[in-house]
Amino acid sequence: MGLTLLAAPASEPVTLADLKAHLRIDGDHEDTVLTTLAVVARATVERLSGRALIAQTWRWTFDRLPTGGRVALPIAPVIAVPSVRVAAADGTMVAVPGADMVLDLVGEPARLAFKGVPPHPGVPIAGIEVEILAGYGPDADAVPPQLVHAVRLLTAHWYAMRGDGAASTVPDDVAALIAGHRRPRLVA
Known part of the structure; x- marks a missing residue:
């Protein structure tokens, strides 16, 4: 059995402007890094929760x-x-x-x-x-706020820890936000 992504989400649950405001970043010198981290953070939250956030085709x-x-x-x-x-x-x-x-x-x-x-x-x-x-819908409006915030916090964590080797970890507060939305997995 395999899952193949056919069409990625058309948008991310957290906008670049939202991330820059959260991190208090002015200017556009970090835009590429933040955008990349946000995509990876969204994919990580999706993997850990077992849920697609923004509409996507598989x-x-x-x-x-x-x-x-x-x-x-x-x-x-x-x-x-x-x-x-x-x-x-x-x-x-x-x-x-x-x-x-x-x-x-x-x-x-x-x-x-x-x-x-x-x-x-x-x-x-x-x-x-x-x-x-x-997915929850075509944009972030339908995504549970806890999952949107998990993406925001994980992006901020990885941005702050880039180059320090801690970027591969998921902080406890992010894991707690995801936990309430995690799909149960039954094991036979």
Whole structure:
């Protein structure tokens, strides 16, 4: 199983102007560093929380559907599933009609179920591709403020600690902000 980013977020949850105000930086001499750190901080908060912050498109590839034809989607929050494709015996990917699927966005994780007999891929590996649009929305307005602040604080921490070797750590206050939004992971 694998997740591949198809379309990155169109914006970041924390703007450059917000970061500069938070850090009390005037001028544009640190803009590139701050922008890069903010992107990495957002990706880190997403990885630690298991949540996409700003709308982004992912492709989830896996071998086959479990018995019953239901799968829990590996990323949250899910906005939509634009397409599902199943490999034919010759390896070509065939779209599954939307009418043959049901998307459950009520619970978490979001689930995708197939009506009737679930599609069976004609290849043994990576036979199913699910395109997932995930995130709280198209911009930072819908992102929980704790996660936005976690990105802001992590960016500021890494900016202050650059070159000191401590930039690889996540401060406790940032971890605490993320903890309340972390997706539970069930282990069998």
